[in-house]
Every structure is written in structure tokens, then in C-alpha cells.
Amino acid sequence: MIVALAGGVGGAKLAQGLARARPPGDLTVVINTADDFDLYGLRICPDLDTVLYTLAGIADPTTGWGIAGDTHHAMDAIAGYGRDPWFRLGDRDLATHVLRTERLRDGSSLSTVTAEFAAALGVATALVPMSDERVATLVDTPAGRLEFQDYFVARRQQDVVTGVVFDGVEAARPAPAVAESLADATLIVFCPSNPIVSIGPILAVPGLRDLIAKCPAPKIAVSPIVGGRALKGPADRMLASLGFESSALGVAKMYAGLVDAIVIDDEDAALAPAIREGGMRVLVTQTVMGGPEDRERLAAEVIGFGLGRERGGGR
Amino acid sequence: MIVALAGGVGGAKLAQGLARARPPGDLTVVINTADDFDLYGLRICPDLDTVLYTLAGIADPTTGWGIAGDTHHAMDAIAGYGRDPWFRLGDRDLATHVLRTERLRDGSSLSTVTAEFAAALGVATALVPMSDERVATLVDTPAGRLEFQDYFVARRQQDVVTGVVFDGVEAARPAPAVAESLADATLIVFCPSNPIVSIGPILAVPGLRDLIAKCPAPKIAVSPIVGGRALKGPADRMLASLGFESSALGVAKMYAGLVDAIVIDDEDAALAPAIREGGMRVLVTQTVMGGPEDRERLAAEVIGFGLGRERGGGR
Numbered sequence: 001m002i003v004a005l006a007g008g009v010g011g012a013k014l015a016q017g018l019a020r021a022r023p024p025g026d027l028t029v030v031i032n033t034a035d036d037f038d039l040y041g042l043r044i045c046p047d048l049d050t051v052l053y054t055l056a057g058i059a060d061p062t063t064g065w066g067i068a069g070d071t072h073h074a075m076d077a078i079a080g081y082g083r084d085p086w087f088r089l090g091d092r093d094l095a096t097h098v099l100r101t102e103r104l105r106d107g108s109s110l111s112t113v114t115a116e117f118a119a120a121l122g123v124a125t126a127l128v129p130m131s132d133e134r135v136a137t138l139v140d141t142p143a144g145r146l147e148f149q150d151y152f153v154a155r156r157q158q159d160v161v162t163g164v165v166f167d168g169v170e171a172a173r174p175a176p177a178v179a180e181s182l183a184d185a186t187l188i189v190f191c192p193s194n195p196i197v198s199i200g201p202i203l204a205v206p207g208l209r210d211l212i213a214k215c216p217a218p219k220i221a222v223s224p225i226v227g228g229r230a231l232k233g234p235a236d237r238m239l240a241s242l243g244f245e246s247s248a249l250g251v252a253k254m255y256a257g258l259v260d261a262i263v264i265d266d267e268d269a270a271l272a273p274a275i276r277e278g279g280m281r282v283l284v285t286q287t288v289m290g291g292p293e294d295r296e297r298l299a300a301e302v303i304g305f306g307l308g309r310e311r312g313g314g315r
Numbered sequence: 316m317i318v319a320l321a322g323g324v325g326g327a328k329l330a331q332g333l334a335r336a337r338p339p340g341d342l343t344v345v346i347n348t349a350d351d352f353d354l355y356g357l358r359i360c361p362d363l364d365t366v367l368y369t370l371a372g373i374a375d376p377t378t379g380w381g382i383a384g385d386t387h388h389a390m391d392a393i394a395g396y397g398r399d400p401w402f403r404l405g406d407r408d409l410a411t412h413v414l415r416t417e418r419l420r421d422g423s424s425l426s427t428v429t430a431e432f433a434a435a436l437g438v439a440t441a442l443v444p445m446s447d448e449r450v451a452t453l454v455d456t457p458a459g460r461l462e463f464q465d466y467f468v469a470r471r472q473q474d475v476v477t478g479v480v481f482d483g484v485e486a487a488r489p490a491p492a493v494a495e496s497l498a499d500a501t502l503i504v505f506c507p508s509n510p511i512v513s514i515g516p517i518l519a520v521p522g523l524r525d526l527i528a529k530c531p532a533p534k535i536a537v538s539p540i541v542g543g544r545a546l547k548g549p550a551d552r553m554l555a556s557l558g559f560e561s562s563a564l565g566v567a568k569m570y571a572g573l574v575d576a577i578v579i580d581d582e583d584a585a586l587a588p589a590i591r592e593g594g595m596r597v598l599v600t601q602t603v604m605g606g607p608e609d610r611e612r613l614a615a616e617v618i619g620f621g622l623g624r625e626r627g628g629g630r
């Protein structure tokens with residue numbers, strides 16, 4: 001059993017590759033839920049949905065999130081009612097939020113609802129929210145403390161992030177399937193997601209970091225920073241403004257003590273020696289993922305290197 | 316001020332005619348809410364929405380309900396999650412249900428939300444739910460007691476209705492604007508809606524029938540039965556199975572003592588003498604409404620005859 005930790009688009013791509021590279025049912029993806037929020041009374045879980053849609057093969061290939069070919073007629077009507085359509089939900093996507101909200105209000109856990117959705121969409125991979133309790137990422141900026149989606153979507157990540165808070169995380173517990181999957185884990189993969197606001201909240205759930213640390217399976221991360229820049233999103237600027245190095249080396253330092261190995265891009269090959277000096281094994285390869293086949297290619301390299309079957313290149 | 320009582324499609328058409336025939340703001344439509352129900356956790360108010368969309372000029376001209384040109388992508392996705400899409404909500408229509416549910420959950424009254432929606436869609440007519448409390452029509456049939464939309468939509472009105480119950484009506488009060496509008500009413504119009512399950516629930520709200528009865532304004536009904544048949548829906552069969560006459564005369568008898576005048580169709584001219592014998596004034600005219608101009612034509616005749624400006628024809 002491989003257990004992957006993932007945020008949104010980058011994590012979803014590697015998760016899809018891992019799912020393709022392994023027999024059905026041999027992968028659990030633990031997904032960040034600290035981006036979740038309420039909109040128009042609906043519970044929106046952006047990272048869960050991005051992973052769900054990607055593994056179901058229906059994700060929009062252009063954006064990486066949302067459903068391919070989706071329309072936005074409901075949003076147009078919402079705007080027609082005078083409401084700000086700042087977070088554009090597609091019509092097919094809206095079904096997910098409506099049904100999830102109904103099920104949660106009826107008392108079902110987010111874990112249960114997510115598993116139901118995955119089954120309905122034919123996804124054999126176990127998709128697990130990091131926690132069934134609500135956690136909300138807040139970012140401190142010169143403009144004040146912002147809700148994550150306000151910072152991320154409405155304000156287009158323009159604000160300098162001077163601090164990050166995972167509101168409610170003290171009261172959160174790992175979702176039941178987190179411990180169950182880690183008990184069977186043969187490899188733990190930290191997907192190329194933002195280490196601060198995607199992987200960070202997962203590790204901040206009380207007890208979850210310890211579960212990972214105590215798990216005897218090898219642990220491997222894939223750097224989301226390539227050539228000093230995030231492939232998607234504000235991870236590079238966020239790392240810098242919070243005092244970390246915006247580089248694969250910076251990512252390695254953040255995961256030091258928890259992760260045994262890291263996969264960095266060919267472009268960052270020069271950083272490999274410094275990372276290795278820190279005691280981490282390094283695989284240098286092409287980490288920028290294209291379509292599903294390329295995601296499977298990277299996943300196979302990650303698995304092979306993570307399990308120690310391949311030596312890391314120093315190209 | 317004209318006050319109209321209305322259910323769904325037929326009521327909405329005449330309400331649109333009345334709105335066109337009078338200066339803006341000179342009409343209040345009191346609308347049946349006993350068809351309302353919850354679906355996928357959303358509050359659906361079919362009659363309110365049909366009147367809203369019709370007066371906003373966006374109703375589907377073919378069905379009379381829903382929004383013209385609407386798509387059904389969210390419903391397709393809901394079906395993809397394994398849920399029965401028996402009640403097909405359009406994508407634009409879904410926005411109404413999502414926003415209404417949000418506002419109601421936040422503690423706003425159905426009256427407030429309906430007024431907000433009407434304002435947002437440019438409807439100057441006051442649209443008023445019969446009550447802000449929940450009332451649910453249940454129909455007794457040989458197959459047992461059914462929820463209204465189960466009978467009406469899912470089972471396509473195939474069951475013989477042996478009884479009707481307005482669940483919760485004892486605890487309902489007329490919405491605040493009902494009494495306010497009746498205090499200013501110069502004419503009360505019973506739209507051509509099902510007298511049992513559309514107008515019936517309105518009159519069953521404790522105190523509401525009395526408010527109408529005590530209002531000094533003349534009261535006029537438009538028969539929804541033409542040639543013994545309902546123009547739309549099961550009113551004819553429902554009248555018959557509940558022991559009423561399925562005719563304009565039967566409708567007149569149901570409203571006897573409450574309504575001063577009735578408008579019946581040319582096709583039913585032969586019934587006029589019998590209705591007049593019962594003490595009700597009768598206007599015989601073309602009651603089957605076409606487009607907005609024709610609705611306005613009928614509304615003008617209804618207003619003129621209701622106010623006593625015109626004599627009823629006996630053609």
C-alpha cells in the first residue's frame with residue numbers, strides 16, 4: 001500500500017500517476033482539507049475535488065481543477081441575483097458541492113462522503129481527507145488576516161504572506177483511514193504540493209505527523225519547486241516571504257527528519273549534492289508532468305527510488 | 316392594489332397579464348407554497364419560482380416552468396453520483412434553490428428571500444408566499460399517502476387522489492404581506508390554478524380565508540377547468556375523485572360564498588346560467604391564454620369585470 005499526501009493540482013497529477021502505476025486499490029491519497037470553505041451555503045473542498053476529478057479522468061486539462069468541458073450557467077444566474085461570482089463553480093462541479101453539503105448536513109463524515117463520491121465516479125484509489133474536522137487556513141498579510149480562498153482566488157495571491165494559521169487544527173484528528181492506511185504503508189509519497197499550505201496542514205493535524213514519522217515505510221517527497229519557482233500557485237513567493245529558500249533545497253530542508261528521499265527536477269541537478277549532504281537521498285529526473293502517461297512515468301520513478309530499487313541520478 | 320392568489324403555471328400566466336395591465340407595483344401575488352419540498356438538501360419552491368420566472372420574462376415558454384434555454388449539466392452529474400434525477404432542475408434554476416437555501420438557513424424568511432429574488436430579477440410585482448411556515452401537501456391514494464411532488468412529478472399524477480392533507484398548516488400563519496396587501500386591495504383575483512392543491516392550501520392557512528372574506532374588495536375567480544378538463548395538471552381528475560364536478564360550474568361551487576364573480580371560457584358558455592343561479596356574476600370569454608399580450612388581454616377583462624366596469628357576456 002502506497003500512501004500519498006496531496007494538495008491540489010500538482011498532488012492530483014502525481015496521485016493519478018501512482019494510481020496508474022499500481023494495481024487498483026493499492027493507493028491511499030491523504031488530501032489537504034484546510035482550503036475548504038463555505039460558499040452560497042455549500043461546502044467546497046477544492047483539493048479533494050481536484051484529486052477526485054483527476055483520478056476519475058474528468059478534470060479540466062487546462063486548469064487542472066474543475067471538470068473538463070463544464071459550463072457555468074448556474075454561476076451566471078448567481079451573478080444575476082447580484083451575488084459576486086468570484087469563485088466560479090462549474091455546473092457539473094456544483095453537483096458535487098450540493099450533494100456533499102446535503103450528506104454532511106445529514107451527519108455523514110467527510111471521509112464517508114468522499115469515499116462515496118470516489119466509488120460513484122469509478123475511482124478505485126482510496127481518497128481520504130486529512131481530517132473529518134474542519135480546519136481553515138488563514139494567511140497573514142500586510143492587508144490583514146485573510147481566509148485562504150480570499151487570498152488565493154479573489155486576491156489572486158498578490159498579498160505577501162507573513163504568516164499562516166491553520167484555524168481549528170488543534171481540535172482536529174486524523175481521519176480514521178489515515179492511521180489505517182499508514183499501518184499498511186510500504187511507501188509514503190509527499191506529492192509536489194505546496195509544502196506550507198497543502199502538505200503543511202496535513203502534517204499539522206495533531207498526531208498525523210507522528211503517525212508518519214513512526215511508520216517504518218520509506219518516505220519520499222517530490223519537490224514542487226523547479227528552478228526556484230512553483231510550477232503552479234504561490235509556493236515560491238510564500239516560501240521566500242516566510243523565510244524559507246524557494247528552491248528544491250529549501251523544500252528538502254522543510255521535510256528534513258521526516259523524509260528519506262526527494263525527487264528534484266533535472267533543472268535543479270546542481271542542488272543534489274547539498275541535499276545529499278543533509279542526509280537525504282536524491283533522484284534527479286524530469287518532474288514536470290505532462291499527461292497521464294507522463295504522470296505514470298514519474299510515479300514509477302518515484303516508487304522505484306522510494307523503495308530503494310533505483311539509485312538516484314546525479315545528472 | 317390588486318391581490319392575486321396563484322399556484323404554478325396557469326396562475327403565473329394570469330399574474331403576468333395582471334402585472335402588464337396595471338402600473339408597476341400595483342399587484343401583489345400570494346403564492347401557494349404547499350408544493351415546496353427539499354431535494355438534495357435544497358429548498359425547492361415550484362410555484363414561487365414559476366411565478367417569479369414568468370414575471371421576470373425568463374420562464375420556459377414550452378413547459379411554463381423552469382428557465383428558458385436552461386441546461387441540465389448539474390443534474391447529469393447528480394445522476395452520475397448514482398442519485399435519481401427524478402426532478403430535473405436546470406442549471407440556472409439551481410442557482411435559485413442554492414441561494415434560497417443559503418438565505419433560509421441563515422434565518423431569513425421565505426418572504427424576505429422571495430422579495431430579494433424578485434428585486435434582483437427586475438420584477439416590480441410583490442411576490443408573497445402564502446406563509447413563511449412550512450406546509451406540505453400530501454395526497455391520499457390507493458397506493459398510500461404520497462408527498463405531493465412524488466405524486467405530481469415522479470408518479471406523473473397517475474394515482475387516484477382520494478384525499479388531500481396540508482401537513483403543518485395548523486401552525487402556519489399568513490405571511491406578513493398577505494394582510495398588508497389585502498388591507499389595500501381593490502380587487503382580489505383567484506387565478507386559474509388548481510382549486511384543491513394550489514388555491515386550496517392558500518385558503519387553508521389559518522386566518523387567511525377570513526382575511527379575504529372580510530376584505531371589502533370584489534373577488535373574482537378564473538376557472539382553470541375548460542370544457543370539463545384542466546388546461547394543465549390533474550385538477551380535473553382530482554376534482555372528480557374528490558367528489559366535485561370537474562367543470563367551471565364545479566369550480567364556481569367550490570368558491571361559492573367567497574367569490575363574487577367568475578370568468579369561464581367561451582366553450583363553457585352553457586354553464587353560465589347555472590352559475591348565475593348560484594348568485595355569482597359570470598364573464599364568458601376566451602380564457603385559454605397564449606403569450607404575454609393575450610395574458611394581458613384576459614387580465615384586463617378580469618379586472619374590468621371584477622370591478623364591475625363591464626357586464627358579463629352570455630354568448
